[in-house]
Amino acid sequence: MERMRRLVDTLNRYAYEYYVLDAPTVSDKEYDALYDELVRLEKQTGERLADSPTRRVGGEPVAAFGKHEHIRRLYSLDKALTKEELEAFGERIGKIDPRPVEYTVEYKFDGLTVCLTYEGGKFKGAATRGNGVVGEDVTAQVLTVKSFPLTVDYSGVLEVQGEAIMRLSALKKYNETAAEPLKNARNAVAGAIRNLDPKVTAARRLDIMFYNVNYMSSGTLKSQTDCVEFLKAHGFKVHPFLRVCKNLEEVYAAIEEVDRTRGDLDILTDGAVVKVNDFSVREELGATDKFPRWAIAYKFEAEEVTTLLKDVVWQVGRTGKLTPLALLDPVELAGATVKKATLNNYGDIVRKGVKKGARVLVRRSNEVIPEILGTTETGEGCEEILPPETCPSCGRPLSEIGANLFCTNRDCRDRVIYSVTNFCSKDGANIEGFSEMTAAQLYDELGVKKFSDLYALEKESLLKLEGFKSKKADNLLKNIAGAKKIRFRNFLYALGIENVGKKTAGDLAKRFIDIEALQNAKVEDLTAMDDVGETVAESIAGYFRDGENRAEIDRLFSLGVEIEYEKTAEEGVFVGQKVVLTGSLSQFTRGEAEEIVRRLGGEPQSGVTKTTTLVVAGEKAGSKLDKAKALGIKIIGEEEFKSLING
Ligand SMILES: [Zn+2]
Incomplete structure (x- = not known):
């Protein structure tokens, strides 16, 4: 003994x-x-x-996981993705407690949260977080982990919380001999802990990094630093990185440090955890029904993972541009399964060394579509990816414009289907119940190739389509007719101009008084706007230079489509004003400027009189300006005029 x-x-x-x-x-x-x-x-x-x-060793496989009720609720944390969101977190705290607050910053490990219970100094069991109140009993699985104590020098009831992780080196080693390689460390952990057979868990050689004492029946801890010291003193594994910060600036600096160093770690991390250090302050802050107010998980916006690139397919978009789409071996990334990723163009493929059968680094940022950052491994079996010679949709030759390949065939099936679908979308003409499938049917059966064709549809021909009964045809026609009045910004978005998304469409609608003014805009007028660069300006000007595009817009109008402009005379900034324009303006012709004044409720005048209320003076303004000065009439320059009309 x-x-x-x-x-x-x-x-x-x-x-x-x-x-x-x-x-x-x-x-x-x-x-x-x-x-x-x-x-x-x-x-x-x-x-x-x-x-x-x-x-x-963990023992025999279990039939099912038992339930474990946590002594105290285990919270999940609210997330911040930007510095602004972090500051908002600090502001919320400041509203409850205006005194300076001390914070701690730790790594946020990406694994599976587990909670360990001790009684009378002995390990009693382990559970997953579950819904925070009840978790699954994973004692047999956690027992295979070597990095936590079976006995502690604490005689009361104790619940400690940590993150079960699989070290990246352990993952690599495991995958070298595994029949079925594990995709990433986080999946590996979840799959190991939530596996009924503890032998599977044991084979993955997990660790647990501890960071919290969830409950203790006697004695008190005063702060996070105190808590970490307690864990260390009782034999629990704690990561040495812990920064104590006096304010949010220091917190942010610590987060940046985490971001810089996390790549060197042998553990998968996806962010930093920021907590209020002092427990008495935490008590005061309390929790919402979902999260504690005293802690936040700062997640780095992008997460990366490598996977196998199976193939690249070329897609024709609404503007005829061909975009390569990478088909990937499905992989878990930032909480979603990623199967596809975008590449920009052929040059992008060459630059990134992307090949069929290569391992590629994929990033999923806060945007929806994941992107390929580069290639990590190319073996012998890898296959070169070549640009297509003809359009994958219509088979016609392609044009190279800038770095991109375009199908210039206006009747190209895919191109038409995407552009018509875009036209009908919510941010466009907003035709209810119109889908990509509808666009395909209309193209294939009725030869609908232009937006204007939609407004010329007849019930009789719709009834020939598969699945179109009388009611469905009526509904579609009703919805199309109902979408004849289109807000200016929506109309511009609906046109599907290259590089013009929702935001730019909105900006253009605000800047230009009507479609004619926009059609006549020069590249310089466009680049003068915030957020419009050379490329975007060229796309817009190029679109309206094209005779067929202009003819299509006219056809839409002749079929009853109307644009609802953003600013109407009743709410315009010049309501009740008599306005004289003098001198030359750099961005408007005299006629354009007068039209703007009229649209915004004002009355343009040709000469300055006592009734004049406003004079807009451009370069080389002459006698009219002198007269206005003599009469004490308000005078503004072109810049002020522009800011008035842009609201
Ligand atoms: Zn084509």
Whole structure:
């Protein structure tokens, strides 16, 4: 018995040095010899001490997970993705407690949260977080982890919380011999802990990084730093990175430090955890029904992972531009399964060294579509990707414009389907119940190739389409007719101009008084706008230079489409004003400027009189300006005029 006690103590000390401190003091061989001796003794005596390392094997598979009720609720954390959101977090705290607040910043490890319970100094069980109130009992699985103590020098009831993780090196090693390689460390952990067979868990060699004391029946902890010290002192593995910050500026600096260093870690991290250090302040802040107000998880906006690129397909978009789309071996990334990723153009493929069968680095940012950052491995079986010679949709030759390939065939099936669908979308003409499938049917069966064709549709021809009964045809016609009045911004979006998305369409609608003014705008007029660069300006000007595009817009008008302009005379900035324009304006002709004044409720005048209320003076303004000055009439320059009309 005495020998057994000594063996257990020695083995536990070695394990602690090895797994918790990362500082082994004996060889595996020496450890194994002592371990074997312990197993023999336990067999002989039929006894096993509470903290014997032989308990860590996990036992037989379980039929199902039992339920475990946490003593105190385990919260998940609210997220911040930007500095602004972090500041908003600080502001919310400041509203409740205006005193300076001390924060801690720690790594946010990407694994599976587990909660361990101790009673009378002995490990009693482990559970997942579950819904925070009730989790799954994963004692048998957690027992296979070597980096937590089976006994602690604390006699009350204790619940500690940590993140079960699989080290990246362990993942790599595992995958070298695994029949089925694991996709990433986070999946590997979740799959290991939530596996009914503890042998599977054991094979993945997990660790647990502890960061919280969820409950203790006696004694108190005063702060996060206090809590971490307690965990360390009781043999729990704690990551050494812990920054104590006096304000949010320091917090942000610590977060940046986490971002810089996380790539060097052997553990998958996806952010930093920011907590209010002082527990009495936490108490005061409390929690919403979902999250504690005193902590936030700062998640780095983009997450990256490598996967196999299976193929690249070329898609024709609404403007005829061909975009390569990468088909990937499905991989988990930032909480979603990623199967596809975008590449910009052929040049992008060459620059990134993307090949069929290569491993590529994929990033999913806050935007929806994941992108390929580069290639990490290309083997012998890899295949070069070549640009298509003809349009994958219509088979016609392609044009190279700038860095991109275009199908210039206006009747190209895919191009028409996407542009018509875009026209009908919510941010466009907003034709209800119109889908890509409708566009395809209309193209294939009725030869609908232009937006204006939609407004010329007849019930009789719709009834020929598969699935179109009288009511459905009526509905579609009603919805199309109902979409004849289109807001200016929606109309511009609906046209599907290259590089013009929702935001630019909105900006243009605000800047230009009507479609004619926009059609006549020069590239310089467009680049003078905030957020419109050379490329976007060229796309817009190029679109309206095209005779067919202009003819199509006219056809829409002749079929009853009307644009609802943003600013109407009743609410215009010049209501009740008599306005004289004098001198030359750089961005408007005299006629354009007068039209703007009229549209915004004002009355343009040709000469300055006593009734004039406003004079807009451009370059080289002459006698009219002098007269206005003499009469004390308000005078503004072109810049002020522009800012008035742009609201
Ligand atoms: Zn085509």
